[in-house]
Amino acid sequence: xxxxxxxxxxxxxxxxxxxxxxxxxxxxxxxxxxxxxxxxxxxxxxxxxxxxxxxxxxxxxxxxxxxxxxxxxxxxxxxxxxxxxxxxxxxxxxxxxxxxxxxxxxxxxxxxxxxxxxxxxxxxxxxxxxxxxxxxxxxxxxxxxxxxxxxxxxxxxxxxxxxxxxxxxxxxxxxxxxxxxxxxxxxxxxxxxxxxxxxxxxxxxxxxxxxxxxxxxxxxxxxxxxxxxxxxxxxxxxxxxxxxxxxxxxxxxxxxxxxxxxxxxxxxxxxxxxxxxxxxxxxxxxxxxxxxxxxxxxxxxxxxxxxxxxxxxxxxxxxxxxxxxxxxxxxxxxxxxxxxxxxxxxxx
Amino acid sequence: xxxxxxxxxxxxxxxxxxxxxxxxxxxxxxxxxxxxxxxxxxxxxxxxxxxxxxxxxxxxxxxxxxxxxxxxxxxxxxxxxxxxxxxxxxxxxxxxxxxxxxxxxxxxxxxxxxxxxxxxxxxxxxxxxxxxxxxxxxxxxxxxxxxxxxxxxxxxxxxxxxxxxxxxxxxxxxxxxxxxxxxxxxxxxxxxxxxxxxxxxxxxxxxxxxxxxxxxxxxxxxxxxxxxxxxxxxxxxxxxxxxxxxxxxxxxxxxxxxxxxxxxxxxxxxxxxxxxxxxxxxxxxxxxxxxxxxxxxxxxxxxxxxxxxxxxxxxxxxxxxxxxx
Numbered sequence: 001x002x003x004x005x006x007x008x009x010x011x012x013x014x015x016x017x018x019x020x021x022x023x024x025x026x027x028x029x030x031x032x033x034x035x036x037x038x039x040x041x042x043x044x045x046x047x048x049x050x051x052x053x054x055x056x057x058x059x060x061x062x063x064x065x066x067x068x069x070x071x072x073x074x075x076x077x078x079x080x081x082x083x084x085x086x087x088x089x090x091x092x093x094x095x096x097x098x099x100x101x102x103x104x105x106x107x108x109x110x111x112x113x114x115x116x117x118x119x120x121x122x123x124x125x126x127x128x129x130x131x132x133x134x135x136x137x138x139x140x141x142x143x144x145x146x147x148x149x150x151x152x153x154x155x156x157x158x159x160x161x162x163x164x165x166x167x168x169x170x171x172x173x174x175x176x177x178x179x180x181x182x183x184x185x186x187x188x189x190x191x192x193x194x195x196x197x198x199x200x201x202x203x204x205x206x207x208x209x210x211x212x213x214x215x216x217x218x219x220x221x222x223x224x225x226x227x228x229x230x231x232x233x234x235x236x237x238x239x240x241x242x243x244x245x246x247x248x249x250x251x252x253x254x255x256x257x258x259x260x261x262x263x264x265x266x267x268x269x270x271x272x273x274x275x276x277x278x279x280x281x282x283x284x285x286x287x288x289x290x291x292x293x294x295x296x297x298x299x300x301x302x303x304x305x306x307x308x309x310x311x312x313x314x315x316x317x318x319x320x321x322x323x324x325x326x327x328x329x330x331x332x333x334x335x336x337x338x339x340x341x342x343x344x345x346x347x348x
Numbered sequence: 349x350x351x352x353x354x355x356x357x358x359x360x361x362x363x364x365x366x367x368x369x370x371x372x373x374x375x376x377x378x379x380x381x382x383x384x385x386x387x388x389x390x391x392x393x394x395x396x397x398x399x400x401x402x403x404x405x406x407x408x409x410x411x412x413x414x415x416x417x418x419x420x421x422x423x424x425x426x427x428x429x430x431x432x433x434x435x436x437x438x439x440x441x442x443x444x445x446x447x448x449x450x451x452x453x454x455x456x457x458x459x460x461x462x463x464x465x466x467x468x469x470x471x472x473x474x475x476x477x478x479x480x481x482x483x484x485x486x487x488x489x490x491x492x493x494x495x496x497x498x499x500x501x502x503x504x505x506x507x508x509x510x511x512x513x514x515x516x517x518x519x520x521x522x523x524x525x526x527x528x529x530x531x532x533x534x535x536x537x538x539x540x541x542x543x544x545x546x547x548x549x550x551x552x553x554x555x556x557x558x559x560x561x562x563x564x565x566x567x568x569x570x571x572x573x574x575x576x577x578x579x580x581x582x583x584x585x586x587x588x589x590x591x592x593x594x595x596x597x598x599x600x601x602x603x604x605x606x607x608x609x610x611x612x613x614x615x616x617x618x619x620x621x622x623x624x625x626x627x628x629x630x631x632x633x634x635x636x637x638x639x640x641x642x643x644x645x646x647x648x649x650x651x652x653x654x655x656x657x658x659x660x661x662x663x664x665x666x667x668x669x670x671x672x673x
Contacts, residue, residue, distance in 0.1 A: 088465070134650075138657055143409065143465060144606050148653070151593050152646020158639035259639075268469060281463055313484050313585070316477025323470040324456075331460035 030277060030293050037300040038062075045307045057180035061303065063188075069299035070187035071096075071246040071263075075270035076277070076291040077191075077198050078242030081235045083274050085215045086283030087135060087142035089236065092243040092270060094153025095127045096263030099244035100251030101160040104168050113172035121244045127153070128240020132233035150267070157259035167256035177252020187249045191292070194245070198238075199288045208286075211235065215283025272319065273298055275326060355603030355655055356615040363622050370625065374632045380508025382628060384501075387514030390624040392417060392576040393594055394517040394617065397602075398524040399568030400595040401616045405528070406561050407541040407608025408464035412453065412471035413569045414591035416446055418584070419479040420573025425487035425583025435493040443570045449475070450566025454559035464562075472592070479585035486584035494581050513575045520568065524613040527564075537561060541608025597649045598623055605656055622648065 041061070042048040051060035075092050082089045099120040106116035127149060134145035168174075181189040202208030213221040214228045222228045246266070251257045276294035279286040298319070305314050328334055371378040387394075396413045403410045420442045427438035449471065456467045502510040528534040536557040539547040548554050576588055602619030604611025626644050630636045 134653075138654065140653055140657065141606060144600070144653060147593065147596065148646050148650045151597060151649060152643050155639040155642030155646065158637070159643065163637055163639060268473075271466075271469070275466070281466055311480075311484060313477060313480030316473045317481060318477075320470045320473035320477060323466070323473065327456070327460055327462045327466065327470065331462060333460055 028278075028290075030290055030297065033276075034293060034297050034300060037297060037304060041300060041304040041307065044304065048307075053183070056183065057185070058183045061307075063185065065296065065299050065303050066188045067185040068303070069295045070185070070191040071249050072266060072269045072273055072298065073191045073292045073295035074187075074194055074242050074246045074249070075266060076273040076295045077194055077288055078239030079267075079270040079274050080277070080279055080286050080288050080291040081198075081202075081211060082142070082239045083215075083271070083279050083281060084211050084283060084286035085232055085235055086218070087232070087236070088271065088281070089128075089131060089146045089239045089243075090143060090267050091127065091131060091146040091149035091153055092239060092246070093263035093265065093267040094150050094157065095124055095240055095243035096247030096250060096266065097157035097257075097259050098127065098153055098160065099124045099247035100257040100262050101157040101166065101259050103173060103248055104166040104251055104257035105160050107168045107170040107173060108166055113170050116170075117172065117176070117248060120248055121241060124240045124242075124244020124247070125237050126240070127243070128237035129233060131240065132236030135236060136229040136232045154259060157257075157262075161257055161259045163259075165256045165258045169255065173248065173252045174255055175252070176248050177250070177255070187253075190245060190249065194242070195288060195292050202288065212284055212286065215286075269295075269298055272323060276322070353603075353612075355605075355652065356612055356618070358655055359601055359603050359615060359618045359622065359652070363618050363625065366622070366625055366629075370629050370632070374629075377628065377632060380504040380506035382508075384504060384508035384510055384514065386621060386624045386628065387517060388509070388511045388579070389627070390620050391511075391513040391517040392572040392579060392588065393591060393598065393623070394620045395520045395575055396569050396572040396591060397595040397598040397616045397620050398520050398613060399565035399572075400592075401524065401599050401602070401604055401611065401613050402528070402537055402561050403464070403565045404596070404599050404604050404606060405541045405608055405611050406537045406558070407544070408457065408558075408561070409468065409596070410453075410562065410565045410569075411465065411468040411592050412449075412475055413565065413572075413595055414588045414593075415472040415475035415479070416449065416566055416569035417573040417576055417588035417591055418586060419475040419482075420446060420570045421577045421580075421583040421587050422479040422482050422487070422585050423583070424574065424577045425489050426482055428489055428491055429487055435489075435491055439574050442573065443567055446570025446573070447563050447567040450563040450569075451559055453566065454562030457562065458555050458558040468562075476585065482585070483583070484585060486582050489577065489581050489583065494578065497578055498581070513578050516571070516575055520571065521613065521617050524616075528613045533557065533560060538609060541610075543609075594623060594645070597645055600656075601648055601652050603652070603656075606653070 038048070045061065048061045051058055051062055053059075075096075079089060079092065102123050103116045103120040106119055107113055131142075131146050131149060134140050134148070135142050138145070176186055176190075179186040184192075202211065210221070210226050210231055213224065213226055214231055218228050243263075247263060250262050273294035274291045275281065276297055277287060277290035277292070279291060301318060301322070302315055305318065306312060367377075376382070396417065400410055400413060423442045423445065424435070424438045427433045427441060428435050433441075453467050453471050456462060457464045460467075497512050500512055502515075504510055528537065536547070536552045539550060539552045540554065540557055544554060572591075573588075577583060580587065598619035599611070599616050600606060600619070601622055602611070602615030602617070604615060623645060626648075627641055630638060630640055
């Protein structure tokens, strides 16, 4: 699919060196942005930072932000890996709907909840593998390959729920959506666990390096002896699994599987979270924790807009403003302008 | 046969076969009435798909199409119902806004060197957001012009109605075909899709062409919004949700190569009609639920992507051999 072409455009600016100390890591623009948004929220709503302990779990606006950010954060964890390989997965929202539908339909049909959860996760894995097969074996561009499942996926989910919203009262599924672990809401605990696990896996083994290598140049990675096809399959399957977990949370939260609206447009939020986190859409260096921070920024903005009394519709306008700002800052044009300035300053 | 025509030929064959099978099952489907409804019901999709064809031919993608349609319907409704403008004036303003919007996206794609996918994603958020800020509720349009348009049609033999919006779609397709194959701009789009670098080296004005492509796509999406507004007589910020995906599917099913450079506007027409056929068949059948539409379209999309791979992987290998000798 890729034809040999001469690259006339300047190569993508590599991101800065990895921060060495904690203090260095904390002055990243993402953390400053998050702090700013939280501060604005606090100004709008003085009780924003107050957290109370009640009935064996934490309550408060901050916990609410974490809880609501969890599904997108989990999607973003999988999406980070996919985007790092220079791909994108548009189907995660549809996979969420399918996973929720499968779990709900099985529980309602009388299957044990554990089996239903396992089946939902397995379905997510299969969906991810399907995307992976299209991308690797058939060599289709990721946007288009995952578009197939994005279009057909909601149809499949509706096939499972037979067009209605399947409601359930199963304690296990409800626990996944609204329960609490060690005082934290279950979705937050799952997201934290997944983030830590995935971050350790990619940073304490060579896996992260291999993913980055494939993302920078797939042919070069293959010539260097990396099994890029197998790696891509694993990455897409992981994204599918993350989507299934997220789908279970969303279904558990509303105690029902809504094939039409579960995870609608969340793929875009997940991509936005990854981009805010600083992972380039052109593949290469990535950071899973930063993507989670991106998801937190998005949710903190959403909450801020809600408590400020604006209508939720402003969300979209604000979001697009954020994307445009980030794009302008990340663009080679901005980089070259900055460089010119530095050079001029150097001369005088 | 020309290699690039094969997917189009396959689409046409599949459409003909599917139509014949449908007619065998439901003989009433073979009538100008059904054909007229095909055109009317898919008019907005067809108009948007023509713009999408140009974007995909150039190797890009435009995710903002559905949102622009939604925004246009709301803007027209607001201008007609609240500002009291004549619909034709409202249409002109809406088209101008859409064109400016597209030009801005094209400029961002070219000058900021950001993938079209992410720029148009931002555009989609912006257009949907702006639409719901204008009015989060659906606004019904009551105007003499709208009733006049919905009542005027050309009666085809057999009782089929060729409505105004159906005619608009046919005109847009004719315009698109001429633009793609008979103008300098069309050649530039194909060149850009083949390889941006070679196109630039050959003297194609890359900046101007890119901006124009996205201007065209958004303007046609705006026109699709006008058509949608005439079709539903309402403006709603959430209307035409996901139409960008239907348009992309129509373009791909119509045989346009997703990497750009190959494809025909006429193919997109068949792609749109094939989607219309699936929907009409499901309505005729009655026992199948509407979600089958999505599954079948997803399946068709997959089949055609696969077909493109099979048709287009064989040739470059041969070319490589030719270089060696």
